[in-house]
Amino acid sequence: MSSGIRALWLIVPLMVFGLWGILHTPDPDHDRDAEDSDVALAKLPSLPGWSRANLPDFSAYRDTTEKKAAFFSFLYPRIVLANSRILIERDYLDSLAGKDELSKSELTWLKNQAERLRVDEEPGSETMFRRLRNRLDVIPPSLVLAQAANESAWGTSRFARRGNNLFGQWCFSQGCGLVPRGRVEGASHEVASFSSPYLSVRSYIQNLNRHPTYQLLRDIRLKARNRDDIASGPSLAAGLLGYSERGEDYVEEIRSMIRHNNLDYYDEDFQAIVRGANSQELLELAAAKQEKALLPGATTADETSSEG
Numbered sequence: 001m002s003s004g005i006r007a008l009w010l011i012v013p014l015m016v017f018g019l020w021g022i023l024h025t026p027d028p029d030h031d032r033d034a035e036d037s038d039v040a041l042a043k044l045p046s047l048p049g050w051s052r053a054n055l056p057d058f059s060a061y062r063d064t065t066e067k068k069a070a071f072f073s074f075l076y077p078r079i080v081l082a083n084s085r086i087l088i089e090r091d092y093l094d095s096l097a098g099k100d101e102l103s104k105s106e107l108t109w110l111k112n113q114a115e116r117l118r119v120d121e122e123p124g125s126e127t128m129f130r131r132l133r134n135r136l137d138v139i140p141p142s143l144v145l146a147q148a149a150n151e152s153a154w155g156t157s158r159f160a161r162r163g164n165n166l167f168g169q170w171c172f173s174q175g176c177g178l179v180p181r182g183r184v185e186g187a188s189h190e191v192a193s194f195s196s197p198y199l200s201v202r203s204y205i206q207n208l209n210r211h212p213t214y215q216l217l218r219d220i221r222l223k224a225r226n227r228d229d230i231a232s233g234p235s236l237a238a239g240l241l242g243y244s245e246r247g248e249d250y251v252e253e254i255r256s257m258i259r260h261n262n263l264d265y266y267d268e269d270f271q272a273i274v275r276g277a278n279s280q281e282l283l284e285l286a287a288a289k290q291e292k293a294l295l296p297g298a299t300t301a302d303e304t305s306s307e308g
Contacts, residue, residue: 142233163193
C-alpha cells in the first residue's frame with residue numbers, strides 16, 4: 001500500500017468523526033414536541049411560557065447593529081434559562097453523591113441522566129458521579145451566542161426561520177426536520193426542527209456535553225471548575241475543532257466573533273448571576289416569568305416589582 005493511500009485511510013475516518021460531531025442531534029423527534037422534557041426532577045420548575053416563543057423575523061432589520069442587539073437580547077435569556085436548569089441538576093447530583101444510600105427514585109434519576117449524557121457506569125458508583133458531574137455543566141453564553149449567529153446567519157437562515165434551528169443540527173428520521181436543498185441522492189438526513197429556539201439551545205448544549213468529539217471542550221471546562229471558575233467562551237472554543245470541517249479556522253472565526261461583538265460581557269454577567277447563587281436564586285432564574293428579567297443588569301426582583 002502506497003504512503004498516499006495509507007494517509008487517505010487515516011484522514012477519512014477523522015473527517016467523518018468531525019462531521020458527526022456537528023451534525024448529530026440526539027432524539028430530535030422527542031425534543032421537538034416535548035416542551036418540558038428535562039429528566040424528571042421535582043425541584044425543576046416548569047418552563048416559563050416565553051421559552052416557547054418562535055424566532056423573531058431578524059431579516060426585517062436594516063441596521064446591522066440593531067439586528068445584532070436584538071438577536072443577542074432574544075437569545076441570552078434562553079441561554080441563562082437552560083444553564084440555570086443545568087446548575088439546579090448539578091446541585092441535586094451533588095446532594096446524591098453525599099448520601100450513603102439512594103432511594104429507588106434517586107437511582108432512576110441517575111440512570112436517566114446517565115443515559116441522556118452517555119455515561120455507562122455502575123449506577124450510584126463514584127465513577128458515575130464523577131463523569132456525570134463533568135458532563136452536566138453549563139456552556140458560557142459568549143460561545144452559544146457566537147455559534148448561533150455563525151450557524152444561523154444571525155437568525156435569518158431557512159432552518160432558523162422555519163425550524164427554530166440555530167446551530168445546524170441534523171436528524172435522521174423522516175419528517176424530523178427540513179430537507180436540505182441540494183441533498184445528495186441516497187442521503188436521508190434532515191436539518192432538525194424544534195418547536196422553539198430554546199429547545200435548539202438545549203439540544204446544542206446537550207450535544208457539547210455528551211458527544212465524544214467535544215471531550216477537549218469538557219476537559220478545558222473541568223480545569224476551570226477545579227480552579228473554582230467558570231470557563232470562558234474563547235477558552236472553550238478550542239474544543240470545537242470537530243464542529244466544522246474548517247477546524248482551526250472555524251475556532252478562530254468563533255473567537256473573532258466573540259471579540260468583535262464584545263460577547264465576553266455576557267459571560268461576565270452570567271458569572272455574576274450564578275457565582276455563589278443559592279438554590280432559591282437558581283430556581284428564580286429557572287422560572288422567570290418574563291424573559292427581560294434575565295437580561296444583563298436585570299434581576300428577578302425587578303420582575304416582581306413590575307408585576308405590582
